[in-house]
Amino acid sequence: MSDVNTPTYTKKDFESDQSVRWCPGCGDYGILAQTQKTMPTFGRKKEDFVFVSGIGCSSRFPYYMNAYGFHTIHGRAPAVASGVKIANPDLSVWVVTGDGDGLSIGGNHFMHALRRNMDLNILLFNNRIYGLTKGQYSPTSEVGKVTKATPYGSLDIPLNPPSLALGAQATFVARTIDRWQAHLSQMLERSYHHDGGSLIEIYQNCNIFNDNAFEEYTSADKFDNVIEVKHGEPMVFSKGTKGIKLEGFKATVVDMEKHSLDDLLVHDETNLDLAHIIANWTSHPVLPEPIGVIYSVDKPTYNSEMVSQVDSAIKAKGPGKVQDLLNAGDIWTVK
Amino acid sequence: MGKTFKTIDDAVIRFAGDSGDGMQLTGGRFTETTASIGNDLSTLPDFPAEIRAPAGSLAGVSAFQIHFSSKDIHTPGDDPDVLVAMNPAALKVHQKEITPGGTIIINTDSFTKKNLNFAGYDSNPVEDGTLDDYFTVIPIEMNKLVTAACEGIELSPKFVIRTKNFFALGVLYYMYDRPLEATEKWLEKKFAGKDVIIEANKKAMYAGYNYADTTELFTTRFKVEKAVLPEGTYRNINGNHATSLGLLAASEKSGLKLFFGGYPITPASDILHTLAAWKHFGVQTFQAEDEIAGICSIIGASFTGNLAVTSTSGPGIALKGEAMGLAVMTELPMVIINVQRGGPSTGLPTKTEQSDLNQALYGRNGEAPLPVVAAATPGDCFYAAYEASRIALKYMTPVVLLTDGYLANGSEPWKIPDVDNLDPIDVEFIQGVKDGEEFMPYKRDEETLSRPWAIPGVPGLEHRIGGLEKAENTGHVSYDPDNHHRMVELRQEKVNRIQNDIAETEVFGEENGDVLILSWGGTFGSCRSAVETLHEHKKSVSHVHIRWISPLPKDLGEIIIKFKNVLVPEINMGQFIKLIRSEYLVDAKGLNQVNGKPISASKIVETVNEMIG
Numbered sequence: 001m002s003d004v005n006t007p008t009y010t011k012k013d014f015e016s017d018q019s020v021r022w023c024p025g026c027g028d029y030g031i032l033a034q035t036q037k038t039m040p041t042f043g044r045k046k047e048d049f050v051f052v053s054g055i056g057c058s059s060r061f062p063y064y065m066n067a068y069g070f071h072t073i074h075g076r077a078p079a080v081a082s083g084v085k086i087a088n089p090d091l092s093v094w095v096v097t098g099d100g101d102g103l104s105i106g107g108n109h110f111m112h113a114l115r116r117n118m119d120l121n122i123l124l125f126n127n128r129i130y131g132l133t134k135g136q137y138s139p140t141s142e143v144g145k146v147t148k149a150t151p152y153g154s155l156d157i158p159l160n161p162p163s164l165a166l167g168a169q170a171t172f173v174a175r176t177i178d179r180w181q182a183h184l185s186q187m188l189e190r191s192y193h194h195d196g197g198s199l200i201e202i203y204q205n206c207n208i209f210n211d212n213a214f215e216e217y218t219s220a221d222k223f224d225n226v227i228e229v230k231h232g233e234p235m236v237f238s239k240g241t242k243g244i245k246l247e248g249f250k251a252t253v254v255d256m257e258k259h260s261l262d263d264l265l266v267h268d269e270t271n272l273d274l275a276h277i278i279a280n281w282t283s284h285p286v287l288p289e290p291i292g293v294i295y296s297v298d299k300p301t302y303n304s305e306m307v308s309q310v311d312s313a314i315k316a317k318g319p320g321k322v323q324d325l326l327n328a329g330d331i332w333t334v335k
Numbered sequence: 336m337g338k339t340f341k342t343i344d345d346a347v348i349r350f351a352g353d354s355g356d357g358m359q360l361t362g363g364r365f366t367e368t369t370a371s372i373g374n375d376l377s378t379l380p381d382f383p384a385e386i387r388a389p390a391g392s393l394a395g396v397s398a399f400q401i402h403f404s405s406k407d408i409h410t411p412g413d414d415p416d417v418l419v420a421m422n423p424a425a426l427k428v429h430q431k432e433i434t435p436g437g438t439i440i441i442n443t444d445s446f447t448k449k450n451l452n453f454a455g456y457d458s459n460p461v462e463d464g465t466l467d468d469y470f471t472v473i474p475i476e477m478n479k480l481v482t483a484a485c486e487g488i489e490l491s492p493k494f495v496i497r498t499k500n501f502f503a504l505g506v507l508y509y510m511y512d513r514p515l516e517a518t519e520k521w522l523e524k525k526f527a528g529k530d531v532i533i534e535a536n537k538k539a540m541y542a543g544y545n546y547a548d549t550t551e552l553f554t555t556r557f558k559v560e561k562a563v564l565p566e567g568t569y570r571n572i573n574g575n576h577a578t579s580l581g582l583l584a585a586s587e588k589s590g591l592k593l594f595f596g597g598y599p600i601t602p603a604s605d606i607l608h609t610l611a612a613w614k615h616f617g618v619q620t621f622q623a624e625d626e627i628a629g630i631c632s633i634i635g636a637s638f639t640g641n642l643a644v645t646s647t648s649g650p651g652i653a654l655k656g657e658a659m660g661l662a663v664m665t666e667l668p669m670v671i672i673n674v675q676r677g678g679p680s681t682g683l684p685t686k687t688e689q690s691d692l693n694q695a696l697y698g699r700n701g702e703a704p705l706p707v708v709a710a711a712t713p714g715d716c717f718y719a720a721y722e723a724s725r726i727a728l729k730y731m732t733p734v735v736l737l738t739d740g741y742l743a744n745g746s747e748p749w750k751i752p753d754v755d756n757l758d759p760i761d762v763e764f765i766q767g768v769k770d771g772e773e774f775m776p777y778k779r780d781e782e783t784l785s786r787p788w789a790i791p792g793v794p795g796l797e798h799r800i801g802g803l804e805k806a807e808n809t810g811h812v813s814y815d816p817d818n819h820h821r822m823v824e825l826r827q828e829k830v831n832r833i834q835n836d837i838a839e840t841e842v843f844g845e846e847n848g849d850v851l852i853l854s855w856g857g858t859f860g861s862c863r864s865a866v867e868t869l870h871e872h873k874k875s876v877s878h879v880h881i882r883w884i885s886p887l888p889k890d891l892g893e894i895i896i897k898f899k900n901v902l903v904p905e906i907n908m909g910q911f912i913k914l915i916r917s918e919y920l921v922d923a924k925g926l927n928q929v930n931g932k933p934i935s936a937s938k939i940v941e942t943v944n945e946m947i948g
């Protein structure tokens with residue numbers, strides 16, 4: 001897939017001529033800019049990128065990327081993208097979706113695309129609200145969310161996207177935040193280089209309908225509540241003052257004044273059990289919000305296995321000719 | 336042994352028994368043998384909806400009908416001349432349809448008290464004389480006879496008794512003077528390595544044949560001579576297989592890879608199964624998580640330059656509706672197959688119906704016109720699928736192909752086409768634009784109004800499409816009111832232009848007269864048979880069969896006005912007729928039946944006779 005004539009692009013090359021129409025101040029702007037900035041670093045020809053989206057604010061994304069783009073219908077982007085990837089496995093296929101699009105109406109496709117390990121890069125913009133339809137609660141909204149649709153507070157328990165993805169047998173699960181630009185860029189890069197289905201959940205601020213939903217993870221003075229997990233590194237957070245210890249399956253927060261780094265849990269992104277434990281820290285009352293690559297392993301992808309099935313069938317039987325197939329079986333001639 | 340041979344033009348026989356009695360297999364063997372000796376034929380399998388209905392129940396009855404003839408025939412026949420009833424439930428379900436004076440061959444060993452009760456008989460109809468007034472009843476103790484025939488074979492009694500369908504097959508082979516060799520060969524291949532099974536079934540078949548030969552129960556044997564079919568090489572084919580072959584042929588002729596995305600559903604799943612086995616043709620099949628993902632995956636594959644196909648049945652088409660709208664909006668080529676079954680909702684999954692025509696024509700939000708083509712016979716499914724692909728690719732449009740449960744599972748001898756003689760399918764992907772020019776994804780071809788097919792991977796053609804309204808030419812999102820009106824018109828006009836690709840309508844019979852029978856889809860055979868019968872009685876009746884329902888052929892209006900009456904037989908409550916009445920302002924009459932079965936030719940004849948006296 002790497003090309004001898006690796007093109008040199010700048011951010012501008014990935015900007016389309018369409019004017020961007022998100023609300024001023026929306027977190028989507030930052031994600032778009034960072035994506036356009038990161039793409040040139042991949043050294044991949046821009047005609048090989050396909051961005052497929054569903055419906056929602058985030059799903060406008062493909063219009064703004066100067067690449068091939070498909071703004072499909074609500075929830076179905078992973079299914080359309082799967083067709084693209086199978087039809088041409090040499091393309092770099094990206095799915096842009098949101099918490100409503102990807103987890104509510106499109107939950108089924110989201111889960112199955114990951115299960116198959118279809119080599120898609122799924123960017124899930126999670127703002128914990130329905131933006132495009134003007135502010136109803138979403139499948140990631142916290143219990144008791146007061147919206148126009150839930151004046152007495154929502155009753156639903158929210159989904160935890162990384163847990164869901166792990167349960168669906170995903171091979172790459174990461175989380176980042178719109179305002180963590182450098183980290184976002186790293187995650188995009190990791191996803192791009194992961195051969196297989198990947199999920200990046202991006203906490204994205206909807207300043208119109210759910211402002212400051214992620215305030216506690218983005219404001220510097222509250223860094224207590226967030227941990228950046230890194231492969232092979234001990235779990236420290238809160239500017240090095242706190243750490244996480246694992247006793248059995250139970251994670252506890254410890255004070256680093258009383259503990260050394262050797263006492264701490266060390267992240268291993270290839271350990272599925274650990275990934276489940278870390279994913280469960282999401283919106284936890286005591287444990288910090290995990291950000292970073294939670295899980296990453298290599299497994300055969302659907303698309304490459306499909307190619308090898310076709311190849312080996314051709315090898316075994318020779319390339320088929322329709323006329324031979326038509327004439328196969330019991331035939332007789334009338335003269 | 337003193338038996339007389341009677342030569343007849345045609346015969347209709349029906350094998351009926353419990354789901355576990357192997358009736359489909361028996362019918363299939365009789366069909367292959369009959370095809371190979373050169374009769375024309377048509378078959379109608381009738382499966383129960385339940386996979387494992389209780390043994391002996393009415394719900395568990397499975398049947399297979401074959402009509403074979405020395406003449407050119409078009410239908411699986413109306414009422415059977417011979418019914419093979421393997422148990423009381425089979426007799427109960429099918430008894431009322433046997434031709435008066437017909438023959439019933441009964442396996443009396445299964446007419447136990449328990450089975451009789453299960454089928455709702457108070458007394459044994461074989462013994463109480465209720466059948467004798469109307470039919471020739473041939474009671475045979477099949478279980479006992481196969482047990483005797485298989486003596487010495489090391490097989491448990493349970494398996495021995497399972498060979499009784501081959502006994503029945505042997506009886507029918509004797510009655511209709513058919514050779515046994517083809518079936519023996521088939522057994523050897525099918526059960527290779529299981530010698531006892533092969534031997535037991537062969538023994539059972541010969542036992543049936545010999546039993547019919549030696550007993551006095553059969554006084555007459557029948558000869559059905561070879562049919563005079565047009566020159567060529569033939570095979571037997573069913574509709575789903577023909578559909579799959581048609582798609583594959585279109586893939587080869589167009590040079591495009593075939594991508595199939597779909598979800599299992601009765602009676603369409605065989606298309607998925609068939610295509611899945613053709614990996615060495617480069618076919619990629621994707622069993623999606625649901626119907627919606629099935630069509631969405633083909634939208635993606637079409638965007639990426641494959642010949643993209645999905646297939647389903649009624650409930651699945653309902654689910655695909657929104658995505659079909661997206662396909663209309665994005666003007667991408669694909670074939671959407673609906674193997675129609677009884678509806679609404681889950682309806683009658685294993686029975687045939689033509690009741691999804693409205694859904695195919697109108698079942699989407701907004702003004703979303705789609706070309707709709709319907710296959711006429713099992714073998715015609717090949718050509719219909721090929722044609723659907725060709726038009727989809729030429730006009731850059733999704734095309735709906737309608738078949739139905741009867742066509743899908745029914746079979747007929749089929750003259751094998753020469754792939755070289757099929758209409759060419761030329762596909763061109765746009766390779767780029769001149770320097771400094773902007774790529775226009777919605778700029779149209781003047782003749783077909785198709786837009787260019789620009790697939791990902793081509794430099795300079797990066798563009799975005801989607802379900803929002805497009806600006807003419809640029810394809811940018813547009814909310815401009817006048818542009819929307821114009822685009823709605825253009826999408827309709829594009830479908831209308833397909834008329835230029837539709838062959839002139841054929842009128843079977845005189846160009847004018849008392850009655851025109853106007854049909855579409857799987858009712859072709861019944862209508863054609865009915866018109867042939869009516870011609871024998873010198874009735875002024877003609878037949879027009881419509882292949883493209885959207886757009887309708889240009890010349891149909893002129894044809895219709897030359898007839899005093901128009902009759903539209905349909906297996907629905909009158910969906911095509913509404914289109915005909917509104918398009919041509921003609922007072923057409925409907926013949927409508929929705930009982931899960933094809934409309935019989937005799938019913939059409941009757942209706943015409945009532946119309947014109």
Ligand code: SF4
Pocket residue numbers: 021022023025026027028057127131132205206207208209
């Ligand atoms: S509604 Fe919210 S998510 Fe949507 S564009 Fe506006 S700020 Fe962004």
